[in-house]
Amino acid sequence: xxxxxxxxxxxxxxxxxxxxxxxxxxxxxxxxxxxxxxxxxxxxxxxxxxxxxxxxxxxxxxxxxxxxxxxxxxxxxxxxxxxxxxxxxxxxxxxxxxxxxxxxxxxxxxxxxxxxxxxxxxxxxxxxxxxxxxxxxxxxxxxxxxxxxxxxxxxxxxxxxxxxxxxxxxxxxxxxxxxxxxxxxxxxxxxxxxxxxxxxxxxxxxxxxxxxxxxxxxxxxxxxxxxxxxxxxxxxxxxxxxxxxxxxxxxxxxxxxxxxxxxxxxxxxxxxxxxxxxxxxxxxxxxxxxxxxxxxxxxxxxxxxxxxxxxxxxxxxxxxxxxxxxxxxxxxxxxxxxxxxxxxxxxxxxxxxxxxxxxxxxxxxxxxxxxxxxxxxxxxxxxxxxxxxxxxxxxxxxxxxxxxxxxxxxxxxxxxxxxxxxxxxxxxxxxxxxxxxxxxxxxxxxxxxxxxxxxxxxxxxxxxxxxxxxxxxxxxxxxxxxxxxxxxxxxxxxxxxxxxxxxxxxxxxxxxxxxxxxxxxxxxxxxxxxxxxxxxxxxxxxxxxxxxxxxxxxxxxxxxxxxxxxxxxxxxxxxxxxxxxxxxxxxxxxxxxxxxxxxxxxxxxxxxxxxx
Amino acid sequence: xxxxxxxxxxxxxxxxxxxxxxxxxxxxxxxxxxxxxxxxxxxxxxxxxxxxxxxxxxxxxxxxxxxxxxxxxxxxxxxxxxxxxxxxxxxxxxxxxxxxxxxxxxxxxxxxxxxxxxxxxxxxxxxxxxxxxxxxxxxxxxxxxxxxxxxxxxxxxxxxxxxxxxxxxxxxxxxxxxxxxxxxxxxxxxxxxxxxxxxxxxxxxxxxxxxxxxxxxxxxxxxxxxxxxxxxxxxxxxxxxxxxxxxxxxxxxxxxxxxxxxxxxxxxxxxxxxxxxxxxxxxxxxxxxxxx
Numbered sequence: 001x002x003x004x005x006x007x008x009x010x011x012x013x014x015x016x017x018x019x020x021x022x023x024x025x026x027x028x029x030x031x032x033x034x035x036x037x038x039x040x041x042x043x044x045x046x047x048x049x050x051x052x053x054x055x056x057x058x059x060x061x062x063x064x065x066x067x068x069x070x071x072x073x074x075x076x077x078x079x080x081x082x083x084x085x086x087x088x089x090x091x092x093x094x095x096x097x098x099x100x101x102x103x104x105x106x107x108x109x110x111x112x113x114x115x116x117x118x119x120x121x122x123x124x125x126x127x128x129x130x131x132x133x134x135x136x137x138x139x140x141x142x143x144x145x146x147x148x149x150x151x152x153x154x155x156x157x158x159x160x161x162x163x164x165x166x167x168x169x170x171x172x173x174x175x176x177x178x179x180x181x182x183x184x185x186x187x188x189x190x191x192x193x194x195x196x197x198x199x200x201x202x203x204x205x206x207x208x209x210x211x212x213x214x215x216x217x218x219x220x221x222x223x224x225x226x227x228x229x230x231x232x233x234x235x236x237x238x239x240x241x242x243x244x245x246x247x248x249x250x251x252x253x254x255x256x257x258x259x260x261x262x263x264x265x266x267x268x269x270x271x272x273x274x275x276x277x278x279x280x281x282x283x284x285x286x287x288x289x290x291x292x293x294x295x296x297x298x299x300x301x302x303x304x305x306x307x308x309x310x311x312x313x314x315x316x317x318x319x320x321x322x323x324x325x326x327x328x329x330x331x332x333x334x335x336x337x338x339x340x341x342x343x344x345x346x347x348x349x350x351x352x353x354x355x356x357x358x359x360x361x362x363x364x365x366x367x368x369x370x371x372x373x374x375x376x377x378x379x380x381x382x383x384x385x386x387x388x389x390x391x392x393x394x395x396x397x398x399x400x401x402x403x404x405x406x407x408x409x410x411x412x413x414x415x416x417x418x419x420x421x422x423x424x425x426x427x428x429x430x431x432x433x434x435x436x437x438x439x440x441x442x443x444x445x446x447x448x449x450x451x452x453x454x455x456x457x458x459x460x461x462x463x464x465x466x467x468x469x470x471x472x473x474x475x476x477x478x479x480x481x482x483x484x485x486x487x488x489x490x491x492x493x494x495x496x497x498x499x500x501x502x503x504x505x506x507x508x509x510x511x512x513x514x515x516x517x518x519x520x521x522x523x524x525x526x527x528x529x530x531x532x533x534x535x536x537x538x539x540x541x542x543x544x545x546x547x548x549x550x551x552x553x554x555x556x557x558x559x560x561x562x563x564x565x566x567x568x569x570x571x572x573x574x575x576x577x578x579x580x581x582x583x584x585x586x587x588x589x590x591x592x593x594x595x596x597x598x599x600x601x602x603x604x605x606x607x608x609x610x611x612x
Numbered sequence: 613x614x615x616x617x618x619x620x621x622x623x624x625x626x627x628x629x630x631x632x633x634x635x636x637x638x639x640x641x642x643x644x645x646x647x648x649x650x651x652x653x654x655x656x657x658x659x660x661x662x663x664x665x666x667x668x669x670x671x672x673x674x675x676x677x678x679x680x681x682x683x684x685x686x687x688x689x690x691x692x693x694x695x696x697x698x699x700x701x702x703x704x705x706x707x708x709x710x711x712x713x714x715x716x717x718x719x720x721x722x723x724x725x726x727x728x729x730x731x732x733x734x735x736x737x738x739x740x741x742x743x744x745x746x747x748x749x750x751x752x753x754x755x756x757x758x759x760x761x762x763x764x765x766x767x768x769x770x771x772x773x774x775x776x777x778x779x780x781x782x783x784x785x786x787x788x789x790x791x792x793x794x795x796x797x798x799x800x801x802x803x804x805x806x807x808x809x810x811x812x813x814x815x816x817x818x819x820x821x822x823x824x825x826x827x828x829x830x831x832x833x834x835x836x837x838x839x840x841x842x843x844x845x846x847x848x849x850x851x852x853x854x855x856x857x858x859x860x861x862x863x864x865x866x867x868x869x870x871x872x873x874x875x876x877x878x879x880x881x882x883x884x885x886x887x888x889x890x891x892x893x894x895x896x897x898x899x900x901x902x903x904x
Contacts, residue, residue, distance in 0.1 A: 032795055032802075033796075034795070041791065041792065041795055042791075043791060043794050043795075043797070043802040043803075043805055043806045043809070044802075044806055046799055047796075047798065047799070066799070068799070125776045125777050125780055127812075127813065127814025127869075128776050128814070128865075128868060128869055128872055129872065129876065130818065130821065130872060130873045130876040130877060130880070131876070132814055133814070133816065133817050133818055133821060133873075134818060134880050137879065137880055137883045137884050140880075140884035141883060141884040141886075141887035141888065142887075144884055144885070144887060144888035144891065145887050145888060145890070145891040146891075148738075148741075148888055148891035148892050148895060149891050149894065149895065152738040152741070152892065152895040152899070153894070153895040153898060153899070156899070156902075157898075157902065160902075179899075179903070180737070181736075181737050181738045181741075181899075182737065182738060182739075182899040182900075182902075182903055183735070183737055184671070184672065184673070184733070184735070184737065184739055184900075185671075185733050185735055186735075198903060202902075202903035202904075205902050206901055206902055206904055207904060208904045209904070252675050255675075259901075259904075260904065261904075272667075272668065272673070274671075274673075275668050275669060275671065275733075276733075278668070280668075281668060
């Protein structure tokens with residue numbers, strides 16, 4: 001019996017070299033050992049790997065000698081029967097042994113190296129490049145490109161275009177996705193609630209935030225009255241007041257207009273957003289002075305005086321007041337004109353503040369019961385601070401005067417009867433009802449001493465019952481219970497008093513915080529009340545007084561260098577304190593009075609003052 | 613001939629000029645022209661930044677912010693065009709070297725221009741994303757300059773006048789000898805040799821290549837396995853000697869791979885991140901105008 005062995009080598013050029021030899025015998029060994037009939041110099045092959053035995057029926061039995069098996073037609077096995085007539089392929093390491101029927105029925109085994117192993121090292125120089133060990137730059141670039149464009153562009157734009165447009169709500173979250181990634185910075189504290197609601201302001205794509213958008217919350221229809229912002233001035237006054245822009249600014253605006261920005265004079269000029277969680281800083285003096293230092297040159301019909309610097313270029317203060325009896329509307333007059341006030345009252349401040357006068361005595365006597373100090377009357381006894389302590393509440397007769405200026409006119413059984421303040425009709429009726437019979441005096445038989453005794457300066461004679469009707473007339477005349485403070489008048493046939501026109505505020509265009517001044521100044525430093533003999537005196541300080549401490553922003557010698565914004569707000573606040581942050585929890589500095597109508601002096605209603 | 617083509621100047625001075633250009637690096641091109649241009653731009657940008665009073669504080673949305681932003685965006689696009697430019701050949705003042713020189717120095721000036729454009733206001737948003745990507749690109753570029761200046765010499769030193777093909781050939785040759793020498797070995801010993809032979813020389817990742825630490829090097833393991841005492845003429849000794857030679861050759865190849873990795877690694881950041889930057893820049897610009 002014989003085997004026909006063919007060894008096929010492939011040259012570098014691809015040509016096959018076939019070597020044939022015949023091996024007598026019915027058995028042959030396969031292995032790395034050169035003693036084997038089929039010697040395979042592959043280290044993956046065992047020294048003695050397998051044995052092939054020719055069987056009676058012409059088939060070949062292949063048995064693994066070692067523990068390593070081999071493959072038959074690609075399947076791993078340890079033993080196999082191959083029929084040379086049908087052929088078959090055995091695999092040992094890199095070698096492939098093809099079994100077939102040779103000439104004369106001799107089983108033939110041809111040996112060749114598997115092709116893959118042959119070219120294993122082909123083009124390995126490319127492995128030196130890092131590219132062989134890294135993901136493709138192109139693939140990474142594409143993934144990053146597409147990822148960024150989708151996440152930061154496509155998603156926000158799509159959700160913005162397809163959102164339901166709703167009225168902006170400060171407390172609601174916006175519907176646009178991923179647009180927080182577009183925010184260039186935190187919003188100011190006032191707009192904090194809109195942080196997640198970009199489309200509240202950025203309504204239309206590629207359209208700059210408009211004043212209209214701002215006014216959707218800050219306009220007159222705002223549901224929160226605190227957020228209403230009033231114009232600095234009407235636009236048709238602003239433009240001429242501003243005058244032609246410097247060329248640099250003009251170029252900037254031209255470019256800005258080309259990009260669809262509006263202005264100058266729109267909200268976003270000053271209210272730039274996304275600058276961090278801050279409050280808006282007060283404007284610098286120059287910002288105001290740009291227009292106001294020579295306003296009359298450009299706005300020839302303006303009533304405003306030029307103002308460029310509080311220390312050196314600011315008009316005298318103007319006070320709002322009534323100057324004549326029966327005046328319907330108040331007038332606003334410069335303090336330079338030394339205006340006299342007509343408020344319908346008689347009130348000598350000097351008498352009340354005189355430390356050695358009768359008033360002081362009375363105050364001492366009434367003393368602690370009403371909170372008066374031992375040294376006589378002080379300003380605070382009648383002028384009480386408002387809630388935020390920036391200003392004073394209006395004087396109220398019942399609270400601030402009646403302790404001394406008693407309206408008691410009768411007593412019976414230990415009970416006192418008082419006249420009702422503010423209603424002349426009721427006063428007359430009460431006095432008319434006085435018992436006409438002779439009656440004991442209100443006080444005991446003991447006479448009051450000094451000026452308090454009958455006939456003395458402070459003796460209040462409410463009239464004897466039998467003189468009730470006379471008392472009515474006396475009450476209204478000078479020295480009477482009403483006429484002591486009020487100026488009598490009559491309308492038609494009815495007696496009454498002049499309406500009281502006391503302004504809550506005299507200076508309505510600037511604000512003034514009494515609280516911050518009380519540390520360094522007495523009331524009398526600015527208000528010369530101690531020397532005022534008449535209620536006609538306007539006790540408001542002129543600008544000279546303020547300049548003792550306050551000078552312009554750039555005046556470094558002044559105690560308090562002061563920019564315009566110290567007293568004035570850009571948006572008219574009508575004398576209210578600034579620092580209005582309508583959304584903050586602490587609303588301490590926000591006055592209850594919201595509109596100019598609320599603070600302008602006005603005539604008291606007739607029912608309070610009596611006559612009309 | 614009536615005229616001489618002016619784009620091909622002849623004469624000694626022209627040739628001299630071309631030679632000089634040929635032999636100076638992109639860094640020193642034309643006596644650092646682009647370095648001076650970039651420096652001047654940066655100084656001007658910084659001077660203007662601090663001389664103007666922007667209220668309430670500097671940011672990209674002021675006139676100067678938009679100006680710097682426009683310049684910066686233009687620069688980024690132009691710098692990115694190097695990728696296209698380098699695939700086309702030309703010479704003269706706008707040779708690839710001139711272009712690369714400008715690319716390097718103007719790219720560096722972007723650090724100043726773009727940072728001033730931000731007004732130092734950074735946050736978690738697409739705008740800062742673009743800025744950060746740009747800085748990554750620039751920093752990787754700086755590393756790239758360092759690599760291009762220093763590493764080719766190291767690469768050349770390591771070659772020892774061999775080409776990479778020769779290194780692989782040498783290894784293949786040693787492997788062939790190993791394969792033959794290992795024929796008498798028993799199975800266990802043969803297996804360690806096979807493992808050494810079959811391990812893919814280049815089948816290692818970035819970090820292994822950069823660190824040049826091949827913890828599971830089969831050749832080293834095989835060397836260890838054959839390190840015991842063998843007869844002088846024993847096949848084991850022959851195999852050990854061959855493995856040692858294989859290791860030496862591998863070491864050279866691996867040093868080459870390390871230097872090459874150091875030389876190329878920045879490009880795997882520089883280029884994909886540049887593309888990402890272009891995307892982020894697009895998103896940055898469009899978003900600003902979309903929410904105008």
